[in-house]
Amino acid sequence: MAETVRFGVSLDMDLLDGFDKLIRKMGYENRSEAIRDLIREKLIQEEWQAPAGETFGIAFLVYDHEALSLDRRLTDTQHDHIAHIVSTLHVHIDESNCVEVVMLKGPGKTIRAIGEKLVSMRGIKYGKLTMGTTGQQVR
Numbered sequence: 001m002a003e004t005v006r007f008g009v010s011l012d013m014d015l016l017d018g019f020d021k022l023i024r025k026m027g028y029e030n031r032s033e034a035i036r037d038l039i040r041e042k043l044i045q046e047e048w049q050a051p052a053g054e055t056f057g058i059a060f061l062v063y064d065h066e067a068l069s070l071d072r073r074l075t076d077t078q079h080d081h082i083a084h085i086v087s088t089l090h091v092h093i094d095e096s097n098c099v100e101v102v103m104l105k106g107p108g109k110t111i112r113a114i115g116e117k118l119v120s121m122r123g124i125k126y127g128k129l130t131m132g133t134t135g136q137q138v139r
Contacts, residue, residue, distance in 0.1 A: 009035075044133055056086075057104040057111040057131040059118040065098045067123035074100060074121065081114045097125075 011019070023034040063070050078085050084106040091099045102118060104111045111131060119127030 055106070055108040055111050055131055055133050057115045057129055059100075059102040059104065059115045060126075060128045060130070061100045061102070061118060061121075061124050062093075062126040063098055063100070063124050064096045065092075066096060070121065070123040073123075074118065077114075077118060077121075078102065084110060084114055 019034070020031070023031065026034070028034040028037075061074070065071055078088065081104075084104050086103040086105045088103070089099075089101040093099055102115075104114055108131070112129070115129035115131070118124075119129050121127075
């Protein structure tokens with residue numbers, strides 16, 4: 001295990017109060033663990049932005065299934081990138097709205113491009129791409 005180092009951080013009191021409220025709401029027992037998680041998150045974001053690094057991504061898509069042949073376009077795009085599509089989940093929310101979750105895996109640059117293509121398709125009401133790594137380089 002790595003050596004633990006203590007260091008000081010100067011913050012505006014209002015910022016600290018807001019942070020304390022947030023971490024209590026999230027269930028953190030102390031500031032140190034919350035700050036460690038924030039640092040890990042930023043380091044992992046940096047890691048998955050490396051073009052050659054192995055990453056995974058989740059594209060979350062909400063859409064009207066009758067809109068502009070979107071079902072077909074989503075399926076065609078997924079088939080075009082079958083080497084990087086690990087899994088999909090399709091859920092019918094109501095009579096016209098669906099949620100599709102697409103799990104991607106591969107080089108960061110490729111996964112970002114595929115995910116952004118899915119999220120930005122015409123007819124998507126809401127889309128979000130979340131990317132990450134195993135954090136192998138981050139401890």
